[in-house]
Amino acid sequence: MRLITLGLVAAGLITVSAAWVLSAPRPLPASDIANLQGDPEHGRSVFLAAGCSSCHRAPGPDSDPLILSGGRSFASDFGTFIAPNISPDPDHGIGTWSQTDFVNAVMRGVSPTGSHYYPAFPYASYIKADPQDITDLYAYMMTLPTDATPSRPQDVTFPFSIRRAVGLWKTLFLSDEWAITGDLTETEQRGRYLSEALAHCAECHTPRNALGGLDRNAWHMGAPNPSGTGRIPAIAGPDFNWTEFDISAYLESGLTPEFDVVGGSMADVVSNLGQLPKEDLDAIAAYVLRAAQ
Amino acid sequence: MLKKLFTTFALSATLALPTMADTDPAVEARQGQFKLIVHNFGLLGGMVQGRMDYDADMAQAAADNLFHLTRHDQSRLWPEGTDSFSIDNTRAKPEIWENLDDFVSKFGALQEAAEALQPVAGEGLDAMRASFGGVAQTCQACHQVYREEAS
Numbered sequence: 001m002r003l004i005t006l007g008l009v010a011a012g013l014i015t016v017s018a019a020w021v022l023s024a025p026r027p028l029p030a031s032d033i034a035n036l037q038g039d040p041e042h043g044r045s046v047f048l049a050a051g052c053s054s055c056h057r058a059p060g061p062d063s064d065p066l067i068l069s070g071g072r073s074f075a076s077d078f079g080t081f082i083a084p085n086i087s088p089d090p091d092h093g094i095g096t097w098s099q100t101d102f103v104n105a106v107m108r109g110v111s112p113t114g115s116h117y118y119p120a121f122p123y124a125s126y127i128k129a130d131p132q133d134i135t136d137l138y139a140y141m142m143t144l145p146t147d148a149t150p151s152r153p154q155d156v157t158f159p160f161s162i163r164r165a166v167g168l169w170k171t172l173f174l175s176d177e178w179a180i181t182g183d184l185t186e187t188e189q190r191g192r193y194l195s196e197a198l199a200h201c202a203e204c205h206t207p208r209n210a211l212g213g214l215d216r217n218a219w220h221m222g223a224p225n226p227s228g229t230g231r232i233p234a235i236a237g238p239d240f241n242w243t244e245f246d247i248s249a250y251l252e253s254g255l256t257p258e259f260d261v262v263g264g265s266m267a268d269v270v271s272n273l274g275q276l277p278k279e280d281l282d283a284i285a286a287y288v289l290r291a292a293q
Numbered sequence: 294m295l296k297k298l299f300t301t302f303a304l305s306a307t308l309a310l311p312t313m314a315d316t317d318p319a320v321e322a323r324q325g326q327f328k329l330i331v332h333n334f335g336l337l338g339g340m341v342q343g344r345m346d347y348d349a350d351m352a353q354a355a356a357d358n359l360f361h362l363t364r365h366d367q368s369r370l371w372p373e374g375t376d377s378f379s380i381d382n383t384r385a386k387p388e389i390w391e392n393l394d395d396f397v398s399k400f401g402a403l404q405e406a407a408e409a410l411q412p413v414a415g416e417g418l419d420a421m422r423a424s425f426g427g428v429a430q431t432c433q434a435c436h437q438v439y440r441e442e443a444s
Contacts, residue, residue, distance in 0.1 A: 230442030263436025
């Protein structure tokens with residue numbers, strides 16, 4: 001009996017230790033990032049493509065997209081996530097962050113103090129980005145206005161409130177592998193980079209499993225709207241019949257082929273992407289069609 | 294003008310049936326209104342996007358229609374209890390009724406944009422383009438906050 005108890009305790013300890021090791025934050029080495037030179041002008045394009053302001057601008061439809069005061073809330077099955085202040089304010093934003101801190105936050109979901117961010121922050125997409133682009137993004141975001149709105153705590157339910165557990169989620173779902181592979185044209189590859197690494201289309205348009213990981217076998221097949229009723233529409237599959245022209249025009253203007261006008265969260269996406277060069281939108285469109293095959 | 298279109302809004306709210314049958318006639322009517330709007334807006338959009346050739350007469354007729362459609366009295370189209378949380382078959386969010394002044398003001402912006410489009414729609418594609426974009430912006434401003442995702 002004692003032996004069994006001892007055995008159970010030992011097994012338990014091994015499990016806990018393994019979980020502790022597996023759940024450890026894994027930042028990029030500073031030597032990879034610290035020497036990169038950021039270009040704020042190009043960083044603006046990254047900012048628009050990555051859609052930072054869609055979540056981090058203040059609540060309300062008309063808030064300034066360049067003031068990243070945070071405060072917008074996003075309901076989910078795991079609780080309500082509240083976007084933090086990421087303006088360059090030294091006290092309430094990210095003004096004191098180093099370039100390495102920033103790149104690790106965006107591309108690994110690790111905070112400057114070494115804790116995990118929740119994957120509502122789409123680092124599972126940004127992990128595929130070029131560190132140079134994220135360095136440019138850092139340079140640009142440090143030029144934006146400061147805002148002294150304090151960040152609010154996340155409203156996440158147990159057991160998801162245990163941040164360390166996010167490390168286990170990362171071992172399951174954080175991957176820098178492209179979802180769409182194979183023989184892609186140069187344009188499709190550019191579109192894949194913009195979509196999978198920066199614009200993170202799949203984060204909403206792909207369904208998730210019970211643990212909140214993207215179902216790569218149903219890429220872009222549409223999903224329930226996590227923050228309301230209705231569905232995020234499929235942009236692949238038998239009922240999706242848009243042309244490359246249609247997709248590119250929609251991303252530019254918010255007009256569907258039937259001339260319905262964009263609404264909801266996608267309106268932010270269009271407001272941002274519409275400022276990118278037309279060839280980038282054409283590239284995203286080419287990729288979306290490639291991914292739909 | 295705008296105020297008149299909505300003056301009986303509050304009154305109509307008291308007339309709304311508490312339990313809705315399959316489809317409320319007011320919901321059908323307002324959806325019909327938006328179908329007519331998009332039917333005309335879409336023609337202009339097709340020209341702006343180069344999906345079809347610009348035709349001054351057709352563009353003018355569509356812009357005239359938009360002007361008149363957006364002047365349709367709204368007071369019987371939005372009874373309380375016809376939001377997406379209360380009934381099926383609508384994407385109108387309850388926030389419309391919580392922020393009625395803002396909703397009315399956004400509808401007013403659509404009216405103004407349609408009014409600005411009317412005198413230029415027949416004056417050539419370039420003349421029409423900017424005002425068309427103005428109309429699209431007013432659609433988006435409302436859809437962004439007051440319309441649910443499709444199901």
